[in-house]
Amino acid sequence: MEDSENRKITAAEVAKHNGSDGTYWMIINGHVHDLTDFLEEHPGGEEVLMSLAGCDGTECFEDVGHSFDAVNLCKKFRIGVLSDCLFESTVSGRRLCVTVEKAPQFNLSSMSESKTKIFRLEEVKKNKNSKSTWVVIHNSVYNVTEFLNEHPGGEEVLLEQAGRDASEAFEDVGHSSDAREMMEKYKIGELAEEDRVKTERKPQAWSSDASSASSKDK
Numbered sequence: 139m140e141d142s143e144n145r146k147i148t149a150a151e152v153a154k155h156n157g158s159d160g161t162y163w164m165i166i167n168g169h170v171h172d173l174t175d176f177l178e179e180h181p182g183g184e185e186v187l188m189s190l191a192g193c194d195g196t197e198c199f200e201d202v203g204h205s206f207d208a209v210n211l212c213k214k215f216r217i218g219v220l221s222d223c224l225f226e227s228t229v230s231g232r233r234l235c236v237t238v239e240k241a242p243q244f245n246l247s248s249m250s251e252s253k254t255k256i257f258r259l260e261e262v263k264k265n266k267n268s269k270s271t272w273v274v275i276h277n278s279v280y281n282v283t284e285f286l287n288e289h290p291g292g293e294e295v296l297l298e299q300a301g302r303d304a305s306e307a308f309e310d311v312g313h314s315s316d317a318r319e320m321m322e323k324y325k326i327g328e329l330a331e332e333d334r335v336k337t338e339r340k341p342q343a344w345s346s347d348a349s350s351a352s353s354k355d356k
Contacts, residue, residue, distance in 0.1 A: 144218075144219070145170075145217065145218030145219065146218060146219060146221035147170045147217070147218040147219065147220060147221060148220075148221050149165065149194070149220060152164075152165055152170055152192055152193075152220075153192045153193070154192070155172070155191065155192055156191045156192025156193075157188055157191045157192070160174070161174045162174045162177065162187060162188060162191040162192075163191065163192060163217075164187065164190050164191060164192075164193065164194075164195045165193065165194040165195065165196065165220055166194075166195055166196050166199050166212065167196050167199075168196075168219060168220050169216050169218070169219055169220070170216065170217055170218045170219065170220060171212065171215040171216055171217065172215055172217045173187050173191075173215055175215075176215055181269065181270055181281065181283040181284065182202070182281050182283075182326060183270075186326075201323075202323065202324075203323035203324070204284065205284045205288075208284060254327060254328055255326065255327035255328070256327060256328055256329075256330050256331075257279045257326075257327050257328070257329060257330060258330045258332075258333060259274070259329065259330070259333040262274055262279060262301055262302070262329070263301045263302065264301070265281070265300065265301055266297075266300035266301025266302075267297075267300065268283075268286060268293070268297060269283070270283055271283045271286060271296060271297065271300045272300065272301060272326075273296065273299050273300060273301075273302070273303075273304040274302065274303040274304060274305070274329050275303075275304055275305050275308050275321070276305050277328060277329045277334050278325055278327075278328055278329070279325070279326055279327045279328060279329055280321060280324040280325050280326065281324055281326045282296055282324050284324075285324060291311070
């Protein structure tokens with residue numbers, strides 16, 4: 139572990155491992171990770187990791203809002219630290235590093251595209267178990283796998299809706315505005331236009347009564 143923590147790796151070297159040679163490296167919070175063996179296990183699908191291979195995926199990683207367990211699991215794949223930094227600091231125990239201007243960075247426009255990735259309904263239907271739980275709510279696709287154990291109404295409620303459009307069930311519960319904002323952490327894309335005809339529903343008013351959500355979930 140000590141060797142992997144101290145090994146210095148340049149961003150240029152990371153860029154070489156973008157999948158073209160069969161290996162997938164990524165920079166997260168100043169640390170370099172070899173995620174080659176984790177592709178098939180990733181709850182969000184291997185495509186997300188493959189698109190970030192060879193780049194700095196810190197911003198995308200943080201935007202998803204990974205759980206404490208996921209952050210710890212990530213450490214297992216560390217192989218070194220980024221050497222070419224302009225400056226670095228530590229926030230909440232995480233090492234933040236700003237790379238030199240010439241270093242390969244994850245293109246912000248690409249990140250924007252990944253946030254608005256389009257999924258077919260057939261693909262959503264494949265993710266309906268506890269290892270990969272996707273739901274559609276008002277044409278947005280969410281990966282709620284990491285939220286199963288935290289859901290106030292229990293994981294069974296989410297698993298019942300997994301792999302399909304859960305808009306009506308979501309609205310029937312009357313989730314609070316806080317719950318709606320929290321869901322954004324798990325959004326991975328939008329439903330394809332050709333599938334929206336089958337699932338289009340007019341959004342109902344969002345309830346601000348959090349207690350109502352808890353009681354109905356139970």
